Amino acid sequence: MNSSILRVGNGGVQSAASVARREAWLRRLPLVPAFVYVVLVTQIPFALTIYYSFFSWNLLKPGSFKFAGADNYARLLTDESIRTAVLNTVVLTLCVIGISVVLGLSVASLLNSEVFGRGLMRTLMIAPFLIMPTAGALIWKDTLLNPLFGLLPNLLGPFGLGRVDWVNRFPMATVVAVEVWRWTPFMMLIILAGLQSQNPEVLEAARVDGANAFQAFRRITLPLVRPFLELGALLGSLFVVQTFDSIYMLTYGGPGEDTTNVPFLLYLVAFQGFNIGQASAIGVVAVILTTIVATFALRTLFSIFHVEARH
Amino acid sequence: MSAKVVAGGRFQFPTKKVAWSIVGWLVVFIFFFPVLWMWLESLKTEPQAASSPPTILFLPTLEEFQTVLSGDFPPFFINSAIACIGSTILVLVLGLPAAYALAIRPVKRTQDVLFFFISTRFLPFAASLVPLYLLARDLQLLDNIFALGLIYTTINLPLGVWLLRSFLLEIPPELFEAARVDGASFATELRRIVVPLIAPGIAATSLICLIFSWNEFFYAVNFTSSTAATTPIFLVGFISGRGLFYAKLAAAATLASLPVLLAGWIAQKQLIRGLTMGAVK
Known part of the structure; x- marks a missing residue:
């Protein structure tokens, strides 16, 4: 709407500026409830988190609330367990995203080629993503990997690999495996959508021109699905950075601190130690780190929206 | 071939x-x-x-299904249902008008507002966890299923706004102009044009909300203890202490996963769109 339109109201002519202001507010009005809600539940608490992070405060010690300056942050830099948690988070995220993108691309390519029962394959393939993560972790830990009664040690027994306590001997690898199992279908779905947006005639033309399958994939398919790969990897990493369920169920952060990532450490500090000040400082750092990843993710998201808008 | x-x-x-x-x-x-x-x-x-x-x-x-269903499982399931359905309705009630304001008659700086909404979805729970916990504690809202529902609304609202907006953008603008010429109010427009035309979009949004809130564990485990505990919390009981009840565990896990599995399978087409906030169709 043009803001300079004059309107004759009930009482006479209103000034152009006030009409424009009213018009702008009328437009904004439907946005207000959602906006206010989000600000109330995320922004104000975040401001409080920053505030608390400068205090020493343990809920288990009444009257312990006192200003601590940057102590909580100083401890972040020196504390061994925080460094371990950050490292574990990075390792877990990179491994899960890297592996599940490669697997997702492979499975999506399979499902995009002419095979029998594509629809059913896709349906079954997305199941791991839909299964409740706590349920999935339990099934893996107890019924599949348990050294005595699990299926895998029983099947691998004849190969000399029986009775291996996977969860305790390879805790991080187990968590990665279960998360890859869960996130590969997610990547597959996004990448498959990219592959299906490809015009088969272009590939056919390339083949006629003498390109082999590998060249055609590298030169034609890959550039086309690249934004989808990026989107999957970035969105996925925003979720995987927050992994909590499967760590809680599979390893409870252990043995020792071997699988304690930042969210799990936060859980331990805030809800087992009730150390509010320290937990808040971890929160602030987590926000800064996530913001960096999220900025890239959002840029990709917007660029895809723009590409679509041009069509 | x-x-x-x-x-x-x-x-x-x-x-x-x-x-x-x-x-x-x-x-x-x-x-x-x-x-x-x-x-x-x-x-x-x-x-x-x-x-x-x-x-x-x-x-x-x-x-074993009988054992689980006749035991202490149903209250957990009902709690999950209350939190999920309640928060999904709230997401639609708050999100649909917001999406309208960002798609049909866009406000100034629409991009910034969209950016703001989605940035809150990816704010780690670490950002607001402690103050929300303290607030819930002081208001006696810990272990309250409605408080958990409000948290799930926060998680899903940004997704809801983005997703609903992507569906709204597909409605031909002429329809709205015609309605405006006929003097339709905002409420009439929502009821007569928006809701019927984006019914699939509303279904997709509800589905995504359901997936994320039904499976949610972190807030459930920290903000509830007994009366308001949800389905994932029921499964925690199998970690240890109950011995090797594999069949019972598997029956409980099957029942716990059933709603999202079915919903996801039925609405496969909408799933990608929902997971990418409307970016990939």
């Missing part, structure tokens, strides 16, 4: 297609196997479920 009838009417065996099909089905089998195994275990008796070597052939029984 599919089976072709080549010149001369001879049938050519689709070797390539068969080979790739076998590879594909093997991969799918590996990924689907844990789910299949969960179902199989849930239909066994306890001794069969934890036998070594594993029991492959057995007479299926629904005994």
Whole structure:
């Protein structure tokens, strides 16, 4: 709407500026409830988190609330367990995203080629993503990997690999495996959508021109699905950075601190130690780190929206 | 390549297609196997479920489902349903007008507002966890299913706004102009044009909300203890202390996963769109 339109109201002519202001507010009005809600539940608490992070405060010690300056942050830099948690988070995220993108691309390519029962394959393939993560972790830990009664040690027994306590001997690898199992279908779905947006005639033309399958994939398919790969990897990493369920169920952060990532450490500090000040400082750092990843993710998201808008 | 009838009417065996099909089905089998195994275990008796070597052939029984359903499982399930349905309705009530303001008659700086909404979705829970916990504690709202529902609304609202907006953008603008000429109010416009036309969008949004809130664990485990505990919390009881109840565990896991699995399978087409906030159709 043009803001300079004059309107004759009930009482006479209103000034152009006030009409424009009213018009702008009328437009904004439907946005207000959602906006206010989000600000109330995320922004104000975040401001409080920053505030608390400068205090020493343990809920288990009444009257312990006192200003601590940057102590909580100083401890972040020196504390061994925080460094371990950050490292574990990075390792877990990179491994899960890297592996599940490669697997997702492979499975999506399979499902995009002419095979029998594509629809059913896709349906079954997305199941791991839909299964409740706590349920999935339990099934893996107890019924599949348990050294005595699990299926895998029983099947691998004849190969000399029986009775291996996977969860305790390879805790991080187990968590990665279960998360890859869960996130590969997610990547597959996004990448498959990219592959299906490809015009088969272009590939056919390339083949006629003498390109082999590998060249055609590298030169034609890959550039086309690249934004989808990026989107999957970035969105996925925003979720995987927050992994909590499967760590809680599979390893409870252990043995020792071997699988304690930042969210799990936060859980331990805030809800087992009730150390509010320290937990808040971890929160602030987590926000800064996530913001960096999220900025890239959002840029990709917007660029895809723009590409679509041009069509 | 599919089976072709080549010149001369001879049938050519689709070797390539068969080979790739076998590879594909093997991969799918590996990924689907844990789910299949969960179902199989849930239909066994306890001794069969934890036998070594594993029991492959057995007479299926629904005994463990009966045990779970007649035990303490239902309250957890009902809590999950309240939190999910309640928060989904709230997401739609708050999100639809917001999406309207960002799509149909866009406000100034629409991009910034969209950016703001989605940035809150990816704010780690670490950002607001402690103050929300303290607030809930002071208001006696810990272990309250409605408080948990409000948190789930926060998680899903940004997704809801983005997703609903992407559906609204597909409505031809002429429809709104016609309605405006006829003097339709905002509420009439929402009811007569928006809701009927984006019914699939509303369904997709509800589905995504359901997936994220039904499976949510972190807030559930920290903000509830007994009366308001949700389905994932029920499963925590199987970690230790209850011994080896594999069949019961599998039956509970099957029931806990059922709503999202079914919803996801029914609405497969909407799933990608929902997961990418409308970016990929």
